[in-house]
Amino acid sequence: MTLLDCTLRTGGQLTGGSVPPALAADYLAVCARVGVDIVELGTVHDPTGQGAPFGDLLPVPLPDDHDERYGPRFSVLLDTAPLPVTDTAATAAAGRIAEALAAGSVPVGLVRLAVRYDRVARVAAPLHRLREAGLGVCLFLTDIDLASYPELDRCLGEAAALGPLDAVFLVDSLGSFRPERVIELVQSTRAAVTAPVGIHAHDNQGFALHNTVVAGSAGATWQDTAVHGIGPGAGLTRTEQLLALLGAAPADLTPLLALIATHVAPLKQRYGWGAGPRQVMAGLARIPVSAVRGLDPHAGP
Template identity: 30%
Template sequence: MQFLDTTLRDGEQAPGVSLSPEEKADVARLLDRAGVAYVEAGSACTGPGERETISRVTDLDLDATVTSFCRGVRNDVDLALDCGVDGVNLVVPASDRHVETKVGTTREDVVADTVELVEYARDHGLWVEVLGEDGSRADVDFLERLMGAALDAGADRVCYCDTVGHATPDHTYEVVSRLADLGPTSTHTHDDLGLAVTNALVSVAAGADLVHATVNGIGERAGNVALEEVAIALQHGYGVETVDSTQLYALARRVAEATGVPLAPNKAVVGENAFAHESGIHTDGTLKDDRMYEPYPPETVGRDRRLVLGKHAGRAGVEAALAEHGLHLTDEALGTVVERVKELGDRGKRVTDTDLLAIAEDVRGQGRERRLRLLDLTATSGNATPTASVRLALDGGVRVASGTGSGPVDAAMQAVRAALGDVAAVTLDSYHVDAVTGGTDAVVSVEVELSRGDSAVSATASDADITRASVVAIVDAVDRLLVTGRPAASAD
């Protein structure tokens, strides 16, 4: 069983998504690293820009077979050939709605044209897959005849397409079974009824040996079937390994970043909460047995387990979270910390590592050792381009850098990033400013949330200068991430 990933084509057709050539090449590399067998790089007929992007992917010399999506016209195949792809995904109308209304032709002409195109593509050395568009609403006898003719003409495989997410599992099983009897069969499912994963698995049970999917399930309307969900369902539920699952989380985050489509917290496999435990009962059980409340270890998909603290937290969870930071409290002090954590949770606040450490420090009456400090900050704006420079102390060394931006705060943030380099490759998840006092000398409070992999922290700083408050909050949050045990690079 293998995957054809169509993130770069069908996924990009999601509203508001547009990937640059560099982003497509980066995602293609990650897909190849994960062992995805086929990568649909785009649709060559879209235009010169898209052809340039597809060529960027073909130039990567991937192990994966790189393809282009083509309509049922010879010129599309010629354009794909110009991009240097290994194969084409030929889409031809299958349902009468598409044959008669969309294309304005007949069933007989569709079959004849498909045979001609397959032979043409094969004569030019291309791997060929034929997709029957809207196949889930097609007359099954005609779909079977069309796909059979494609295979007889030399197509490497045919594909059952639930183009509009219309199909139910029983119908999918029936149709895919008939196509699989003809030859190698793929499946392409959408999630309009919330059945994309189910229909993909049913297709495999019916004989399909290639699943079309997108990373994070992005795509038109409700999206395509999610590659990571099908991969893990097959691996965990049926013992069928399709890709290197340890690469899935990194791949999901990169696609979310490139597309601007964030991962839902409750998203299976790659969502923030997929391996997070807050309930005292669940946390206690997880500490006693990793598998108590998880179907498979988070390391399977390149993740870490998180014990989340909030209103449902128990002593075991708080104690374990403190132990991760090397803190061990007396029973009395631990009880006080647990009470304060629950108080914060009751107010609807997410209790991050920063909050927990601050509470523990307050209860113990002592400060913590820092690894990163802000020594100096200067920022200028006005008529000139806003610029800023920072001087940071990191593990006994000093780092100095400057930056420019759309404003003094942005310039200062760029300076901090430049000073740290790869030391803290973090993501700014949220940035929030509140005025604490009124008037022209108002003090502002800046709250930021940063993450690095599965670790997340928040920090707050107040100052009359919003730029300084912002940098202090960012530096404090990065320091928290470094203190959690992730090593920093040597200072210059």
């Protein structure tokens, strides 16, 4: 199993910037102790494109004793929707991103390309450019629960045509995954692509942990989590819960629980992520939370 923790990225989304430096420093120290394989630092953009500029993804320096051989690796998420449509321009944008990552202070080795399930073919050119730069590449298939059977077949066929991938992630963008659908999607993906399958579960319906475990039983070997589920809306599968379910001893989880008590619980009190009524409604109806915003003014972000 490969555990990819999204705390820094989704925490930054929640706060509108980056997580507090003290949280980041303590979090990195804890990750190496509890068995996190990959830390996702944040979302990257074309340095010369529109939107947020490319910046330093880590609000604190790496610990002096960080060892790439034994400590967690680092990933970033690239939203491909803003990339140019033409292959030439998209390839150039991906090249600039690769150069910026190489020049950064953190050794990023993996880029996850977020793409809607019906637009996979258009990421071929930038994906190949990132791979040529020596970066590992993953597909991060958003809105996948909306795909019909013919659309799913086409999506996975296009994914298989992209060549070697580090993993293909099934993303519960709407918080709508049900266990039976998770099994179906994992099995279909495993049959279509040679890459490992991953799961990124949102907790709108309280199913995030269950869906992550079910995906693992169906053959998904990469799991996304976030400490205490931190993230916009309903949040994600909780790192501490998944580790406990996988057999981590209470003593091994003590540093992580201390991190939550010291740093994350105060953020939860301030930002209030979790499954409020409108998040539950959105998950049940398979619609974006933004579409029902305002129906419950007390539901949180």
